[in-house]
Amino acid sequence: MGFSFKGLTSAALVSKDERGNSAVEKDIADVPASVAGHTSEESRRNVDEKLGVPRSDNEISDDDSSLNKIDTTAEAGVQRAQAMTLVWTKSEIIFGYVNVWLLAFILAFTSGSVSLLTPYVTSSFALHSLTALTGVISSLVSGIWKLPYAKVMNIWGRPFALAIGVTSTVMGLIMMAACKNVQTYCAAMTFFYMGYNMIDFSITIFVADTSKLRNRAFYIAFVASPWLITTWVYSPAMDRVLAPGGIGFRWGFGIFAIVIPVVAAPLLFLFFKTQKKARAQGLFPEEPSRGSFLQALKYYLIEFDVVGLLVLATGLALFLLSFNLYSYQADQWKSPMIICFIIFGFLLIVAFGLWEKYGAPVTFIPWHLLKNRTVIFTYTMAFSLYTGWYVWDTYLYSMLVVVFNQPVTYAGYINNTYTMGSCTCSLIYGLALRYYGKLKVYSFTLGVPLTILGVGLMIHFRQPDENIGYIVMCLIFIAFGGGILVISEQTTLMTVSKQQDYPALLATESMIISVGSAIGSTIAGAIWTGVFPERLMANLPADAMNDFASIYGDIDVQSSYPIGSPTRNAINLSYGQAQRYMLIAAVCIYSTTWVSVALWQNVDVRKQKQRTVGLL
Template identity: 30%
Template sequence: MDKHSFASSIKSKSKSDRPRPREKVVKSAGVVRMEAIARAADSKSGKYTLGLIATACYAMYWVYCQERSTTYSFSVWATSSFKQHSSGISALGIATSIISSVCLPFLAKFSDIFSRPWVFVMSLVSYLMGFAIIMKSPTLAAYIVGNVFVSIGSAGIGFLTSVLTADLVPLKWRGFAQGLLSTPYLATVWYTSYIVESLSTNNDWRWGYGMYLIIMPAVMVPAIAALFGLERRAHRQGLINIAAAKKGIEDEEAEVEIDNKTMREKLISTFHELDTVGLILLGFGWSLLLLPFSLSAYAKDGYKNPSLIAMFVVGGVCLIGYGFWEAYGAKFPSAPGRILKNRTVITAIIIDVIYLLAGWMQLAYLSSYVYIVTDLSVTQWNYFNNVLTMGLCSFGLVAGVIQRYTHRYKALQIFGICVKIIGYGLLVDKNGVHDVGRLVMSQLLTGMGGAFSVVGSQVGSQASVPHQDVALVIALLSLWSNIGGSIGSAIAAQVWNSQMPGNLRKFLPASVSDAEVLEFFSSITLIRSYDYDSPIRQGAIKAYETTVYPLWSAALGLSFIALIAACFQSNFFLGDTQNAYDHQDTAGHTRVEDKGIVEKPKSGWQRVLRFWDL
């Protein structure tokens, strides 16, 4: 090949696939250990062990999905048994949602510095402590404390199964594997109601939690043992120096250096590697920023309450301090500059934040709306509530299969966002939407489009970073998504609480007293008890239509921001590598593979497609 043809071939590469100068990334011990596990799995017995890990992780995730589906219902009876239902549910939701979000960066850093299996161990211990406390909880406070421990264990399992998938599955199968993790929900949504029903009397709810003291260890211990077993096999085969891996390097001198350190020096070194100061600032910052969204409905004067204002201010200061610390003080930053400058990660975060922000603005009161404006039976209404979940889980697998054979994700993500916009648009009608078929189609399209979009964000963001950063990117994407969902829920609650009482007063018959209006506002079952054609039911339907219209219109408009962001998304080739940053496989070996290079564009349309990396 002469120099002219070589230059032409370089120019013809998709922008996402062109080689760029890469920052040298030092791998931490947890990442080096996982690459050693992948190398140890090359043998026949290693492949069997890897298959055992995959099976055990799937079983563990199945139980995790079941636990999330059942314990949410148990919380209703638990808080009622303490005679504090309304305040208890609120306090429980605030505590668990914030803890499960802000703990993710901590888990990511812990898994990188130590190892992935130890995070599973920590999650299991947290689970067992939490369920034990809940079973014996004498007060609401003890019950909430137990749930906080459970939320940490739950976040650890959900997070680490995604990280293990990114560690051990190549890019071309990554989307399919991520979609496969959500398939248990296709079954659990149907049979968990029978579990809940059988434990819904007296204090049986305690056994609803207690049964997981037996089930969780049964499904988690095999996965943990298999991971540790492969790690030991890698050590015996000399694939990794465990002592040197504690410093993320593999030279022989490192072992002497580490062994000669005093306990105090080791503790200080671990303190810096965990970026303890940065993570504390991050945790406090996000906790204080998220708390007001949950507390505003119960605080005097809402967001004007001085305490909530103080939380916003102090939380903002903590996050600003975190930024300065990461830039100038952290020896091992938890948010390295290469991530903050990463176009793919930033666009994925924007897309997912808007997805959950708009999604919760629409979804928060959709179930209540359908319960009032249609005449579906309770069973049919429950089936409708599961349509979105079924769509997300089913089309997540479809998205993975499409990515496997097209080796790209951008066009599918853009298509998915467009489908989701159509789904949102089906609900926007000033006269309301009463047709059940239209309501179901809306949720089905939203689930389909959401699946294509979410899987695209996950795979694209993971492909754009080195193996060292994959756990942190998964944590950041999840954290920001949760923030978007919290803001969307807060907006929906604010609009609902401020507009619905007035709309009910406006559209209900004049014979209905103001006290009765408040009762109708507080109880959808009371409204539902009236015949569909009665003046009270029809007035309530009109009030519901008027209240949700601006919310659902805003959700539709916001979705176009995600569509614009998706146009600036990268479009890496999904091949046999672990990532597209340094083109290393799951074992840490650099691979050279066909990246889907195309000819130099000859027309204006081809240049447009090249500009957008399509």
């Protein structure tokens, strides 16, 4: 769950049925006082979920005794998660968090290493140009998978879901190590990133299930803190792997395929052991028979809303792929294929919403929670935050190498400023929420202003002849703002919802972030292709005009001209002119982020009513 926006973290982002009469007195989960009477139920629980009709008030009680019981109206996986927190000891919870941190560490290390090894794999098949496409496809599939995975967690439980994630990750790594062509490697990347996102999502939900609201932001930051270490170590490690006489990329993947299940094993053992202990105490009912195979198949097809899932997956695939594939088309945005992708993708996404609202027997999205303004505006905040990020950040690395003449290593270090700063700030922010718990105040007065300040100052400083130190200063401002906002966007959703809704709400947020990121990258690309070549043509000296095409298309050619030469000065000036428009666009987009935060409810994580047993 890294805090780099380039993953999805965000990391951090990372990023929720059976009701038996044998489970005695069970009515728990986090039920904040601010949302009493507005928590989610499934359509078969005598609640019209799509119209947002809540349970009667006498079914929701905020007294401590009722909060420390299991919610018999929740899905089976949620009941099991609640039962687990009632039976494990404090030492077992601490053991769980230690193992979660170790798993997050090896996951971050593996993810960074895979991204470094990928170009060498595609190059070994003489298809280096497909490097980006392999990432696009794997990111797309793994992002869409989060919605059904959230349902897996709620129906079959957290332990089983984590086991699926570990299996998918290991399978992907084994396929990477053994691949004989780029097509197999692309499939392997898909399995790997599906598993990576599943484990990352499970870690977030583990924190949500086992922490008090006042502590939750800190523990979310805690499990993201491995990035403070892995950011600096995976690159040298992979240098050793790829060096002459090294073990090579295949064994590089193979080592991780061995290490990940070893690191995950203690956590899985704890999960299954605790769940078995809770079952032995009768804290949740046994899974009832679903009848014949066909009856069981029908039941799960409805539970997982397969119709809605297929419609959404197809719509998102067409819509998001259009933003990544347009540059490969001769007519680019005018290409009939790209136009069809956008139109049909958008229509299918709308059709999914209509199906969920009016046709689906069981829905992915808790519709009544979408009437809560904090949920709606957290989504618009996340969408605009990631859109703005990708608008200004997409060409930052190129700017560092060309305009500021930074070596590749130093450019990478500067690029890592955000990860280091946001992880550090988020830990401090998590502690601060224990003493003053109003997320809105921090986000509105510090998070968004620091982000806008950093990006706004770069309008001036991200120009030729400016000192690189000012760029680092701006990135530190943005990192501190991001450390607050990334934590807030997840914690805010959980303060106004019920435990069984966490996976669905966070998975929906992740989907929205994916769309925002794709649109942000597209805006950056459109500004770049619209401004940079035009300004380059106007600025280049006459003796360099014959090399215009190679200068425009190759960062190595751009940086090969001597500093201070007329051609290099023209290139740097053109960069600055294009970057200025990107930064102005990002600041305008961030105004939506600020307005969205202003429209949140001013909830205090210290004062929300919730259970007290089995939480840190």
